[in-house]
Amino acid sequence: MTVDLRPQPAVPEPDGTAQRPTTRRIIRVGPSSWVIRPRMLTVGIAGAAITLLLFLLSVGVSDYPMGPLDVARVLLGGGTRIENVVVFDVSLPRALVSLLVGFGFGMAGALTQRIARNPLATPDILGITAGASAAAVAAIAFSTSWGAWLAGLGIPTAALLGGFVTAIAMYVLAWPGRRANAGIDPFRLVIIGVGVTWMLQALTSYMLTRAQIADAARAQTWLVGSVSQATWTDVWPSLIAVTVGMTMVIGLSRPIGVLGLGPDIARGLGVNTGRVTAVVLVAAVFITALCVSAAGPIAFVALLAPQIALRLTGSPQPTPLASGLIGAMLVLGGDLLCRTVLPGNLPVGIVTAAIGGPFLIYLMITMSRKATV
Template identity: 90%
Template structure:
């Protein structure tokens, strides 16, 4: 087995590549196989993983029995006392794991939808996937003793998954390109339809809240803000399944997903069925988003922020799903830490991400407007 590592530099990168950074990369060959390794992306991934681990340990350590990161690591490795084990494993660890997994899943799902639509605004929040999952989950929470009992019997994860799939199917049918199925879905049409579906489902959710009992409505409203404060081990498993499905698909279909982001014409020229691959990626994004929403509620703007931050840090021409997942995990873990240590009243993490995401959305719109006028 031989390994051949070399650096390639494009002699004349085009304008898009110049704005995104250096095109320097290394090609690693092991026998007949070869991989393209981008040093900057690897550096960002390693640093991001280290920061995520630190935030995770800090999140576990913030409780009524405070511990430092090294103490938390000692307990997780089996060296804690009885009290420390109870505090870490029964109270603090589920919340930190849900924050980590939900943030990673939402960031990864946002990168996938932005790639297939080739639009930075095409996130599960905008496309109606989150709204559909939320509407079904609210029905299961607020009407568990009446007409929504069958959804409650399925459980919130299954109800959210059902709502997300129903919304995605409706949106895909409305955006279907007709006879030109192999050309893929028009990104502009997909976003416009997604915005309309989102507002319709939010109106439906608001109507259900006005018709529910006051205590059920209050519980559903708290969940709708996006919070990990009540996370238990039962909330860990849906988000873990979501991340496992997403990571497996991203790794297994890395080449088709990367080609799909270049546009349907290039994808078709390279032998990729754009319509079929778009459907596969959309299904994966729906599953990941719905399961993450069922665990922590619709935490706003993570799916928008994480891919765009990762895009700028890695100097990549397209959002990278795994790097976006790391940034998403950092956003939710860091936001939850702020809510528990700095901000008053133990606010839900969704308020922090919304406060950050709103100005970033304005910046993104201004940037897109300037590029369109050049």
Template identity: 60%
Template sequence: MTTFAGPPETAPAPLPTQHLRRTVVRVGVGTFVIRPWATGVGLVLAAVALFLFAVSIGTSDFPMSPIDVGRILLGGGTRAENVVVFDTQLPIGLVSLLVGFGLGMSGALTQVIARNPLATPDMLGITSGASAAAVAVIAFGSTWASWLADLGLAVAALLGGLLTALAMYLLTWRKGIDPIRLVLVGVALTWGLQALIAYLLTRANIDEVQRAQLWIVGSVSSAGWKAVWPPLIVLIPAIIFVTIQSRNLAILSLGEDVCRGLGIRANAVSAAILIAAVVVAAVAVSSAGPIAFVALLAPQIAMRLARAEIPGPITSGLMGACLVIGGDLLCRTVLPAGIPVGVVTAGIGGPALIYLMIQINRKASV
């Protein structure tokens, strides 16, 4: 393994500022660029997420400190403590972390592909497609959608997200992907699928409608171990894939002309990364519902903290985990009981969306 740090000593150019320093690491035929500032931000976000995770697990009918939570997780708890932590609180905390990470990472991937901060799974219809399939399973799993229910909620949501992404890709493709057309088609698909979801809810039984409505808002309060495994199984290979594609992802953000000059097949790379983003987002939605604005907020906050030119998928995922688990902790400690985490993220995401729109208009007018 050979490591190169900074520019050569003979270079006439001045040294970059601290947050732009980078280290190029070559392992075999692979080349990885490590930026110390962004890495430090990622480590801080990981520490914050773990702290919020410990606090969240200790927030129950039997309050526990983070130290007590660590003791119980390491096997030092009583029988009653083990029941509370391992059977109830731990699945909720893990689902919050995994779903937040998945939404944040998928949002970063779609924003880089489209070169537009508004191009998130929420805006492109991906989560709406996954939600439509999931609502069909929840509300009609015992009648006409029984074949879909037999596949499981996670698989149904994945199919809905993939079909929506395929429709979006076919409607957007014109000798390449135009970022503006991508967002417009995505918004049209989103509202069309929202209308379909509303129609399904009007035809469902009232009890199933209540379950579906809670799921649509986005909630982790009733998550069990069954909801932990799908995002965990999907995220591990997705993180490996995104890490391998990190160089191509950075080049892709510079435009098709730069990709062509460097020998990168922009369309093939974009399609592969888009599929990864769709799979991660759809599986995350299947576990906790379409928690609003996490995929929009997390990449933009992480990008500003890391002082990067584009959102980093890993730092965005860590930021998303902090947002979801922090929002759930806020719902359980400050806000009235029963409010799902999707209400908190939507309340924060609305003003943030307006702020991003103002920024985009300012950049366009310069």
């Protein structure tokens, strides 16, 4: 095994700015080699440690409070009967859903930002979340009338169907036709996504006004984004989403990384841009829809996590796995705030929206300044 230490050349970002050269370590074992970036590795280890701590704290917050060490002892099989009931039947599903949904939203946001080469291109803005939400609301609020067939499919399947139908419509509308062989224009994709999002939100609001009061209240709480009612049934969709997403990201790490450099460079390096873009978009829709079905459309996590991860790791493009860790920390931390500091056990979506709104304004100002330079 050999270790090579060398400076990494600067890689231009989609907006034309160049990253400063960083240091990388190349580990070679026989014919195989791996590139290890010390800063990204450090951020990843620190993020995993903080996520684990927040997870243990989240499990410990209940009517029978326990510290992180007590929770770890119970999870490893050393708890009393009461502690096992509190942890495994009450607290653990909520913490797992927070962890998995946050990771999934962060990873999906990084994937869509990469293929569109735009920090605003997230599932929230591209209409994917709105499509999944509209289908899920129909299944929740009209389960005894015309939405019975969606309710029969189950909320995860209904959300998945709504997300895919929206993604297909958006992809068709954004496709430039014969005029451009480079694929979808990122700006066109975002503009169409914003329009689709508003139309679907209007449809969702209309359905809420026509639903029974009890069903509308349940759907409205879910639409804000909440993990307070999470059960083991909600864990499995988000677990499937994260597992499929991580498998796809690891298996297609090279073409996904090259695709972020732009379609011309990607094709020059032998990447089938159309095929990779379609696979990544399908994966992002799949992850987003299943996470939405588990906890609702928790706002701004898919926007915040990739941009925070990008700034912490110093990478030229959002990194899906690092973004997933940041997303998990945002949802776990936001849920802890709702349960311990904020009054009334507020939904976690309110906390992420309160953080994401100012960050979106900051991001728009930053992009505007770069565009005028």
